Amino acid sequence: MNGIFDKLAASLEFPFVRYALIVGTLIALCSSLFGVTLVLKRFSFIGDGLSHVAFGAMAIAMILRLTNEMPLVLVLTIISAVLLLRTGQNTKIRGDAAVAMVSVGALALGYLLMNLFPTSSNLSGDVCSTLFGAFSILTLSQTEVWLSVALSLLVVGLFVFFYNKIFAVTFDENFSRATGVNAPGYNLLIAVIVAVIIVLAMNLVGSLLISALIIFPALSAMRVYKSFLSVTICAAVVSVICAVLGMLIAIVADTPVGSTIVAVNIAAFLSFALAGKLKG
Amino acid sequence: MSLLICENASLGYEGRPIVQNLSFTVEEGDYLCVVGENGSGKSTLMKTILGLTPPLKGSIKTGDGLKANEIGYLPQQTPVQRDFPATVREIVRSGCQNRMGLKPFYSKEDKARAEENIRRMGLEELAGRCYRELSGGQQQRVLLARALCATGRLLLLDEPVAGLDPKVTAELYQLIADLNRKDGITIIMISHDLNAALAYASKVLHVGHHLFFGSKEAYLDSEALSGLNREVTA
Numbered sequence: 416m417n418g419i420f421d422k423l424a425a426s427l428e429f430p431f432v433r434y435a436l437i438v439g440t441l442i443a444l445c446s447s448l449f450g451v452t453l454v455l456k457r458f459s460f461i462g463d464g465l466s467h468v469a470f471g472a473m474a475i476a477m478i479l480r481l482t483n484e485m486p487l488v489l490v491l492t493i494i495s496a497v498l499l500l501r502t503g504q505n506t507k508i509r510g511d512a513a514v515a516m517v518s519v520g521a522l523a524l525g526y527l528l529m530n531l532f533p534t535s536s537n538l539s540g541d542v543c544s545t546l547f548g549a550f551s552i553l554t555l556s557q558t559e560v561w562l563s564v565a566l567s568l569l570v571v572g573l574f575v576f577f578y579n580k581i582f583a584v585t586f587d588e589n590f591s592r593a594t595g596v597n598a599p600g601y602n603l604l605i606a607v608i609v610a611v612i613i614v615l616a617m618n619l620v621g622s623l624l625i626s627a628l629i630i631f632p633a634l635s636a637m638r639v640y641k642s643f644l645s646v647t648i649c650a651a652v653v654s655v656i657c658a659v660l661g662m663l664i665a666i667v668a669d670t671p672v673g674s675t676i677v678a679v680n681i682a683a684f685l686s687f688a689l690a691g692k693l694k695g
Numbered sequence: 696m697s698l699l700i701c702e703n704a705s706l707g708y709e710g711r712p713i714v715q716n717l718s719f720t721v722e723e724g725d726y727l728c729v730v731g732e733n734g735s736g737k738s739t740l741m742k743t744i745l746g747l748t749p750p751l752k753g754s755i756k757t758g759d760g761l762k763a764n765e766i767g768y769l770p771q772q773t774p775v776q777r778d779f780p781a782t783v784r785e786i787v788r789s790g791c792q793n794r795m796g797l798k799p800f801y802s803k804e805d806k807a808r809a810e811e812n813i814r815r816m817g818l819e820e821l822a823g824r825c826y827r828e829l830s831g832g833q834q835q836r837v838l839l840a841r842a843l844c845a846t847g848r849l850l851l852l853d854e855p856v857a858g859l860d861p862k863v864t865a866e867l868y869q870l871i872a873d874l875n876r877k878d879g880i881t882i883i884m885i886s887h888d889l890n891a892a893l894a895y896a897s898k899v900l901h902v903g904h905h906l907f908f909g910s911k912e913a914y915l916d917s918e919a920l921s922g923l924n925r926e927v928t929a
Binding site: 451455456575576577578579580582583585586587589590591592593594595596637640641642643644646 | 768779801842
């Protein structure tokens with residue numbers, strides 16, 4: 416037991432580990448906030464599609480040998496979010512088919528580009544860490560750390576400010592529009608924020624596992640709590656606890672950060688589902 | 696002056712008209728029932744009144760100081776709402792959104808308004824309960840309370856009794872009639888339940904092949920009704 420704590424204490428001596436913990440916690444917090452809305456608006460598929468777009472964008476950033484990949488990935492993902500939402504509202508092209516096309520296309524082209532223009536000798540390692548996160552959160556540059564912190568705080572701030580409007584638009588879009596709330600505008604805002612969250616979360620869990628970070632805490636909270644406010648707060652708390660636990664376990668047990676966090680989230684979901692059943 | 700004026704409007708989607716040359720007015724205190732066969736354009740009319748779809752031709756305007764966003768709307772339930780984690784109070788308060796602008800949080804007056812409408816709909820006991828655990832009739836009363844937060848003057852009800860059992864249906868009709876008679880709230884109700892609709896309405900708008908707009912009494916001896924009856928029995 417002492418060995419575990421010694422290892423933790425030794426790891427926490429490094430500033431980059433402390434940064435990673437702070438950034439990871441913030442990312443987990445903001446990804447969970449919008450999870451409730453995404454699940455309820457049946458928008459989860461957009462989150463999934465966008466995470467694959469982010470992978471394609473990351474591949475482009477890599478072959479361009481950018482020292483700071485985040486801004487480019489951020490811009491490309493936000494543009495895709497706006498486009499996907501547009502097609503989603505167009506009744507002639509089925510929204511989910513469009514999302515599937517874009518997401519699989521981005522995944523394939525990203526991998527193709529990385530193969531055609533290899534930037535390092537360890538291609539499969541690069542691909543794997545982009546998809547599953549590996550330890551990229553430990554290798555964030557100083558700029559990326561501050562950018563992540565600033566964006567996370569911005570996301571949380573926007574959520575609090577628009578909380579009541581997000582609730583109204585999520586619960587009943589037609590009623591909101593009829594009473595003069597700019598529902599399409601808020602849908603756009605939500606899509607753009609989700610794009611930001613995905614790019615942030617890509618550092619933590621990798622692009623394939625992002626949806627889990629967004630959806631699991633919300634679904635867990637919905638098993639037990641019955642008001643929008645309590646579900647939102649519970650999702651945020653669950654997400655932060657799971658992320659911190661996951662990161663600490665990953666450090667001690669030398670497991671990949673992303674999949675460990677998701678595994679902890681799955682465990683949390685199962686216990687909440689059980690608690691919900693018992694509560695009746 | 697009229698609360699709602701519709702002049703020579705053509706309604707439809709993507710340039711294809713469903714209803715043409717529609718004209719009617721709604722006065723303060725009216726109880727207007729909109730009837731017609733399925734697909735005759737009742738829902739399109741409702742969306743146009745709410746400003747969700749623009750009319751293809753002509754106009755539907757609010758008058759007498761009523762703003763376009765002050766129409767209280769009782770929509771049909773959506774699948775999303777059936778598993779939505781929200782309390783009755785949270786939902787009723789969201790009806791106050793139309794007076795908030797960019798203001799992020801509800802004021803004391805907004806909250807008081809919500810409580811008043813919760814009481815008015817007899818929902819005090821249920822205010823903290825989860826919406827998805829309520830019965831169909833209770834859910835409709837919650838949405839009615841929300842609509843009342845958005846307006847004190849004009850309610851637009853879209854098939855308010857769909858899926859309710861006869862006893863609850865009668866209660867809900869009585870509640871709506873009370874809002875109209877005691878509180879002077881103008882009602883526009885879309886319904887295919889002709890008998891009940893005619894029991895309470897003061898005016899009827901029939902959309903479909905035969906357009907009709909006038910008092911309930913005039914409607915009862917009109918062409919449109921016999922046309923509808925023929926189609927129902929056919």
